[in-house]
Amino acid sequence: MVGPDDPAGSEVAVLGGGPAGASAALRLARAGARVQLFERQAGPHHKVCGEFLSVEAQRDLRDMAFEPLRLGAVAIDRVRLVNGRSSAESRLPFTGLGVSRLLLDEALLEAAEAAGAEVRRGVKVIGLDAAGMDTSAGRFDAPARFLATGKHDIRGAGREPAGGGSSGYVGFKMHWRITPEQDAALGNAVELVFVEGGYLGLQRVAARVMNFCVLVRKDRFGGSWSALLAELGRDEHVARRLDGASELFERPCSIAGLPYGYVHRPSEDRDGLFRLGDQAVLTAPLTGDGMAIALRSAALAVEAWLAGLSSADYTRRLRREVAPQVRKAMALHRVTGLPIAARLASGLLGLWPPLLGRLAAATRLRESASR
Template identity: 30%
Template sequence: MSASFDYDVIIAGGGPAGSSAAIHLATRGARVLLAEQKKFPRAKLCGEFISPECALHFERLGIVDQIFSARPARLTETVFYSRRGKSVSVPSAWFGANGVALGLSRAEMDARLLRRAGDAGAHVLEDAQVTNLLFDDAAVRGVVVKQGGRESRYHAPVTLDATGRTRALARRAERNGTKLHRAPLVAFKAHFADTTVAAGACEIYFYRGGYGGLSSIENGLSNLCFIASARDVRACGADAERVVREVVCQNQRAAKTLRNAKAQTPWLAVTLEKFGRHKLSPAKGLLTIGDAASFIDPFTGSGMLMALESGELAANVISNHLSGSVKDIDELSAKYKAAYKQRFDSRLRVCSLMRRAAFTPGIAAIAIRVFGLSDHVRHVIARGTRRPSKANVASLD
């Protein structure tokens, strides 16, 4: 790679996607800059359900001991509750790996991943916001980073947008094209003491206009994360406690498990704009990974898995480029897009079909009753939200 570049790869965003890509690339000798706008550890709005397949990624990332040193809760099933309290269970074992999901705060998980990226050799900047892209001949050739009131310019032939749902870099590249949609949904999260969530379960509650998840995390606390319609949130004066009481607790099971719950952290809230896939290469030299590439429905509990997986996928294709077997940036984008679609498109399609049920309590109740009749049907649908079988995945990655 040309010495005129400061780095081989620049990564904006130090969530699971950015850290995964940085660790895989740096351990293979690439010169990596990772710029994260926050100082870690930081709280993050998320269900904090770490799907069982993430264990394989933690192994490949060399971070298993660090994750377990945070004492995550072990989650052996996800139980979906209709408004009236009917339930259906999906065992974590159906997702393979070691068959156990983990409950761990994003503050702990993300900080450990970012630290590992630095240990692996990536140059990690915190409190460092990527504010602009540098173009040369219509190709992205670097970024502007603002840190402590100072702006610096860094150059690399490949830049990864790992800034999550904000897609900060992709939006800049698509400046003329992307419209901001009016957000129809609002998500909230806080940690609680004294819930009565079942041990080892991630409980999902459906109610009018949304759904929420409650599960154990480290230190004997529970994480409550839920999505409600913007209309209902406005009707509750945007007061999270009121939304819990008047909307989430329409679900009988939620009303029971949250009866004596006490919030231990401030509420976090974000608006949600759009699910599904975005552009994978919004400009020459710029690839998207994690939520910046696709936002999968949270009830699948697989967003972090997709973030880790797409970070690794991008790192594999970029490594082939650095070693010369993928010859130029156009071929790099084409290979990444093909590998990404093959890996993720079918699960994104399954989730978009299930989305309607998730946001319509009547349909959710019928689905819970019907899926409750057959382990086989439940198993097939649960697997559909994950990676296709090996037989369907060619060796592009």
């Protein structure tokens, strides 16, 4: 699919209203396109996420005149690695933010709407074909389509299985109201707590609100949230953080079977779709870069479409920018699945905490070539 000579009046469909879809809709609407965004959820909703907004993601948001600090985000400038009774801590070489996904995703959709995009909530895209798509609200034909449905594949636009990726993990997220003592102890750090077969990401996303995000191998999951909590609560550090805390959602968000390591190939771009965010690249969550990649992919895709480039040209460019980061994140991800390696790693980092900061810097997304 190639962009128009003049975007004014061009009809564009954006499928999915997460950070990738909402920011693409915002950029397209500002460029003068007539945008319709389809989001299957009728209202604000949470997603499984560590809620760590990296410095690269913040930069792309500010590039669109969107200030994440206005959402009450918490500055995160330290990383703490916890494994059993040992822990290592270091300053991050940048300041990330802890931000509620419900607030962030909703504010981005509102910004897209304010820019002139029509946001159609509660409309599910069911299938795609060469001319258009079927939705729960009927048939919709659009010459240009940006696919941003995150983890969810759409009939007619399924992804090839990930090369070397892993889908044997389950992820959960819960917000907890924590005690003032634990709020102070967690402070401005993101904590990575290693448990057998996975890890937890803990950080504050508001005063006395801790995001609790877990990624564990399926075989370590006892079948229910309460069983998993009981298992995780055997870890002293986790038990301390949850002491006197109360759950803020009725039930946790959960996700399973993701093809981590997936990076879409230009040779698979037969359908002319511009694939954004998790639909194009599924990095391992450990480095907290998923949202940055989602925002970057939207910026690159809109730029390519406006310049009349094909979706394959865009995919090539995206791969160049993000594939090195995904490889590093996947290497770290594999280590966390091996209990001995994880123990070894935290032991080494304990001996030399600044290595943690360097590791955090080394796994960042590269600066975009278009800046």
